[in-house]
Each structure stands twice: as structure tokens, then as C-alpha cells.
Amino acid sequence: MxxxxxxxxxxxxxxxxxxxxxxxxxxxxxxxxxxxxxxxxxxxxxxxxxxxxxxxxxxxxxxxxxxxxxxxxxxxxxxxxxxxxxxxxxxxxxxxxxxxxxxxxALKSSYKTDLQWFLKEQKIQRNRGRCLHFDAGHRCREIINAHSIQKSGLLSTISQNGHVYALSAEMSDLNNNHGRPTYKKKGINKVSTFLGFCKHHDNKLFSPIDDQYLLPTDQQVLLYAYRSIAREMFVKENVLTQLRRWVKKTDHKFMKQYLGEYKASIEFGFKNLERHKLLYDRSLKSCAFNDVRYVLFLSDEKPTIAFSGLLYPDFDFMGRLIQNLGNHKVQLELITFCSAPMTTGWGYLFSWHDSSSSICTEYMRSLATMMHEGYNVSDLLFRMVILNCENCAISPEWWETLSEKQRDEITVAGASNAQPFSPIKNTYLSEGLEGASGWQFDSVISKMD
Ligand SMILES: [Zn+2]
The missing domain is CATH 3.10.20 (Ubiquitin-like (UB roll))
Structure with a gap:
């Protein structure tokens, strides 16, 4: 820095x-x-x-x-x-x-951060298990720590002695890194998990992706997307609950206003997320798997990272503004992305519900245009996931082959998606981290219309 x-x-x-x-x-x-x-x-x-x-x-x-x-x-x-x-x-x-x-x-503030309260509240929210299955009800008794990244074929594959690197925002790591999250070795049972499904629903619903390779079928793609959405719902709802309490207990004028504005933007994103989840609930409940659209990049090689995330696309791969996230009067369109194990290697999967086709198709077309113009597809895809997804696990074997400079660059990029102070440049998807991934993609399967 x-x-x-x-x-x-x-x-x-x-x-x-x-x-x-x-x-x-x-x-x-x-x-x-x-x-x-x-x-x-x-x-x-x-x-x-x-x-x-x-x-x-x-x-x-x-x-x-x-x-x-x-x-x-x-x-x-x-x-x-x-x-x-x-x-x-x-x-x-x-x-x-x-x-x-x-x-x-000297610097003194009348605002006092109540760190103990903050950490305690965070833990309470994280441990508040609930089943997000579309048929959730009184039978959802045993809430489990469900993996949001496919475990058997992916997390385990990239792990070394049961460990992977993942972003850590633990207080001690933040203190050691000027308040920024950093990649740290963690046991795979602590990476990507969330208390968002009961055992019965998790096992039953996700069996086509947990017990089988991605082919892909429409149902599988829909399930991968659903899992990304469920995790985000869980995480964002926790943040929102905590923020509401925080705003309420703060009487410092500037901080109250700042937290209030932050809360409003999280609320807006969350409201949109709830709407999208309902659309997926409906499609899954009625087995309307055909509602899903996707683009899948296939690689014959062993995966080096594993991830599951989502995004309201704002700037496309060419740097054009395709959706204004600051306009709270419109409904946002949503794209999900994840990696998935396949019989011949792994796949990088973008998917969306048909109702989000207008923005997502444009987003994917901009990627195709960049590839056509000679930009390296591996760089574009790697950059996209590092900059947009904190739910990402890295193979220790691969991470340790990188140069220190590459690791630093990836860490700065990875930490930036948790930084409220980093303004986004419109061209953020078209430059940086060149050559770092070492990925090779052999073919693409898509269903866009
Ligand atoms: Zn349940």
C-alpha cells in the first residue's frame, strides 16, 4: 500500500x-x-x-x-x-x-465504539439458525451448518490437510492488516458455512448438486443459484438486524447519519434479494427449472479456488454502467456465480432467473465482446470473482506457488469488496491481476434465450 x-x-x-x-x-x-x-x-x-x-x-x-x-x-x-x-x-x-x-x-472523539457490544451482537446473529427452504416450517428442527460452496467435489478437492485459504475479518487479523481483511488458512468446516437450512431440507433439496457432478441440468443450475442467494440472505439479514440496533443506540450525530445511510443501502439490497428469492422459491416449488439462464465456462484442469456469490451488476466488463445501484426506486436485476465440480474438471457458472435477463444478458455480452477484443478470459473471470466475492476458498498448494507480489495484489483486491471506503472505478473488471490465475478454459455452454 x-x-x-x-x-x-x-x-x-x-x-x-x-x-x-x-x-x-x-x-x-x-x-x-x-x-x-x-x-x-x-x-x-x-x-x-x-x-x-x-x-x-x-x-x-x-x-x-x-x-x-x-x-x-x-x-x-x-x-x-x-x-x-x-x-x-x-x-x-x-x-x-x-x-x-x-x-x-491530539485526536479525540465524543463517539465511542462499543467493540464488545459489536462482537457479541455479531455472534448472536451468526448463531441464529433458521431454515430458508421454500417450504420451511415447524418441521425444520435440526438447523445445520450448511456449506454454501460445494464441499465433496470442490472444497475438499482444493484443500490441503483439510485446510484452505479464505478471507478473514477477525478482529486480530484486521488489526494486523490496517483494518483490512486478509486471506488466512482455515479448516474447511469453517469456510462458506452458514446456519441457513435444516438438515432434512438441505440434504433433500441440494442432493442433485451435492451428490452429482454438474452436467449441467437446469435444475442443478437453479440449485447452485439458490444456495448463493440463501447464504446472502442469511448474511445480509444479520448485518441489517445489527445495523438497526446500532443506529438506535448511537447518539453521535455524524455516526448516526452515516450508519443510517449505510443501513438504507443495505435495506435496499436486501429488499431486492427477498424479491429474487421468492422468484426462485416459486420456480423450485413448481419444478419450473426452465426459468434459469446461464453461461458455463469449462476447464479440464484441477480447480485452484472455489466460490459462491452474487451481484447486482453495475458496471459491465467493458466499463459501461448497465444498472444504477444508487437509484432506490427501481428493482435490481441479479446474477449469481459459483464454481462447480464436473466429471472432466470444473466449471465457472454464471446464472440468473429469466426475470433478470435484460441486465444479465447485457453483462454476459460485454464479457463476450472483451474476449473478442483479445482480453484474456481467465483474467476477466478471475478478477471478477476476487473483486466481487468474499465467499471464496483458495487452494493452499496453489496459493503458495504464487509470488509475494501476486499474493499481495490478490489480497488488496479481495479485501476491497469489504471496504466501504473504496469507490468503484467503472473499469474495475478490465484491469488488474493479469496472469495470476493460471486458468485455462476449453469450452463454453450457454442458455441465454
Ligand atoms: Zn427446513
Whole structure:
């Protein structure tokens, strides 16, 4: 990561302990980030959280090195602090009486993060099992830790001594990595699992994909999609429940507003997800497997990663905006993607319900156009999954053959999908991570009409 320096002009809010003294201040920020945009957003968030209102950006984020502060003790000290903590901010303030000038002053916030509450609440939500099967009812007694990534033919295949690499957002890992998730070795029984089905329904419903290779039949494709959707429902509902409680218990003005806006966007995504799940419920219940559409890339090789996820496509592979996720008045179309074991190797499967055909067909066509223009299909597909899917397991054997630089790049890309501070570039699917996957695809099967 790079170190960026930037400077905001700020005034204290009424909650700021400098309010009586300081009329205004300059906030000097040293931020460890991947690009200047993210550095700016993250610094602005931190400053607002610490009871300052931003009135202007004095110096745009510029990349800095240690030697830039060689003769400047304060700057050097903060530069070093940023390397350790990911961020350092100091304020030089001017006084209301125009005589005294304070500063640099330390960072204090009237907002206190209740970490214990947060972690406890997270655990409560995660352990709140419920069956998401379309026929769920009083018979769903034994909720199991169901795998959202196919286990026998895929997770087990890529594992080494029962372990794979997966993204970890555990507090200790976040602290070691400047607040970013990182790939860590985990037992496969802890990867991709969620308490979202009862034993009876899980075994019965998913047997065509758990006990058989992907052929593909329409039913199999529909089931893979359904499982991705069920996991997302489970995860997002938990986040939403926790956010609602968090907003309620917060009285800090800026944080309440920030969390409220965040909650509204999660709520919007979740409402859409519920609608999509109902469509799949209906298709599965009435055995209308023909409602599914898909594109499947086949590889004869051994899989190196295993994943299951979904996306409301915003930018397509060519960088065109095909769906505006910020418009909360429209219904979003949804695509799911996963890897699946096949008799001859494995498959990378995109699928969608016929009701999402208008956006998803355009999305897949943009992929075809990029391939036609000479972009490497393995790069396009690998990048897409790393940037959009945190539910992803990596073969240790393969991971350890990568160079440190490649592993770092994949980690930065993987962590970015959990980062509310990283603005998305429209061309995010067309550049980066070239050559990392080593994948080879031999053929494509599709059912789009
Ligand atoms: Zn059930």
C-alpha cells in the first residue's frame, strides 16, 4: 500500500472538546491506501467521526515517501505512525480569540465504539439458525451448518490437510492488516458455512448438486443459484438486524447519519434479494427449472479456488454502467456465480432467473465482446470473482506457488469488496491481476434465450 498525505480545512462541531477554543483547524492526514480516492474518503470519514466538520480540501491526496519528511520531525513522526496504524491525523487549530493558536492537538472523539457490544451482537446473529427452504416450517428442527460452496467435489478437492485459504475479518487479523481483511488458512468446516437450512431440507433439496457432478441440468443450475442467494440472505439479514440496533443506540450525530445511510443501502439490497428469492422459491416449488439462464465456462484442469456469490451488476466488463445501484426506486436485476465440480474438471457458472435477463444478458455480452477484443478470459473471470466475492476458498498448494507480489495484489483486491471506503472505478473488471490465475478454459455452454 502507498502512503498519501492530504489536508482538510475543518471547524469543530459542538461535540468537539476544542469547540470553545478553536474556531477552525487544518487536519493533516497521512493515510495508507491503495489509491488517492480511497485515501480521501477514509480520511474524511475519520475526521467527521472525530467531531470536525469539513469545510474544504486544502491539499489533494498526494503520494509521499519517508524522505519527504526528513527535516520535519512532526511529519516524520506521523508518517511512521501511519505505517504502523494505517492512519495518522493531527490538527493545527486557530483560536476564537484570534490571539492564541493551539496545535497540533491530539485526536479525540465524543463517539465511542462499543467493540464488545459489536462482537457479541455479531455472534448472536451468526448463531441464529433458521431454515430458508421454500417450504420451511415447524418441521425444520435440526438447523445445520450448511456449506454454501460445494464441499465433496470442490472444497475438499482444493484443500490441503483439510485446510484452505479464505478471507478473514477477525478482529486480530484486521488489526494486523490496517483494518483490512486478509486471506488466512482455515479448516474447511469453517469456510462458506452458514446456519441457513435444516438438515432434512438441505440434504433433500441440494442432493442433485451435492451428490452429482454438474452436467449441467437446469435444475442443478437453479440449485447452485439458490444456495448463493440463501447464504446472502442469511448474511445480509444479520448485518441489517445489527445495523438497526446500532443506529438506535448511537447518539453521535455524524455516526448516526452515516450508519443510517449505510443501513438504507443495505435495506435496499436486501429488499431486492427477498424479491429474487421468492422468484426462485416459486420456480423450485413448481419444478419450473426452465426459468434459469446461464453461461458455463469449462476447464479440464484441477480447480485452484472455489466460490459462491452474487451481484447486482453495475458496471459491465467493458466499463459501461448497465444498472444504477444508487437509484432506490427501481428493482435490481441479479446474477449469481459459483464454481462447480464436473466429471472432466470444473466449471465457472454464471446464472440468473429469466426475470433478470435484460441486465444479465447485457453483462454476459460485454464479457463476450472483451474476449473478442483479445482480453484474456481467465483474467476477466478471475478478477471478477476476487473483486466481487468474499465467499471464496483458495487452494493452499496453489496459493503458495504464487509470488509475494501476486499474493499481495490478490489480497488488496479481495479485501476491497469489504471496504466501504473504496469507490468503484467503472473499469474495475478490465484491469488488474493479469496472469495470476493460471486458468485455462476449453469450452463454453450457454442458455441465454
Ligand atoms: Zn427446513
Amino acid at each position: 502507498k502512503t498519501y498525505y492530504l489536508q482538510f480545512k475543518v471547524i469543530p462541531t459542538i461535540d468537539n472538546e476544542q469547540y470553545e477554543l478553536a474556531e477552525g483547524a487544518l487536519a493533516h492526514c497521512w493515510i495508507l491506501e491503495v489509491n488517492p480516492e480511497s485515501a480521501g474518503t477514509r480520511a474524511a470519514f475519520q475526521i467527521s467521526k472525530f467531531d470536525w466538520e469539513i469545510t474544504g480540501l486544502e491539499i489533494l491526496p498526494i503520494e509521499v515517501k519517508k524522505e519527504h519528511f526528513a527535516e520535519r520531525d512532526l511529519g516524520l513522526e506521523q508518517f511512521i505512525k501511519a505505517q504502523a496504524d494505517g492512519m495518522a491525523i493531527v490538527y493545527t487549530a486557530w483560536a476564537r480569540d484570534k490571539k492564541t493558536s493551539t496545535g497540533p492537538v
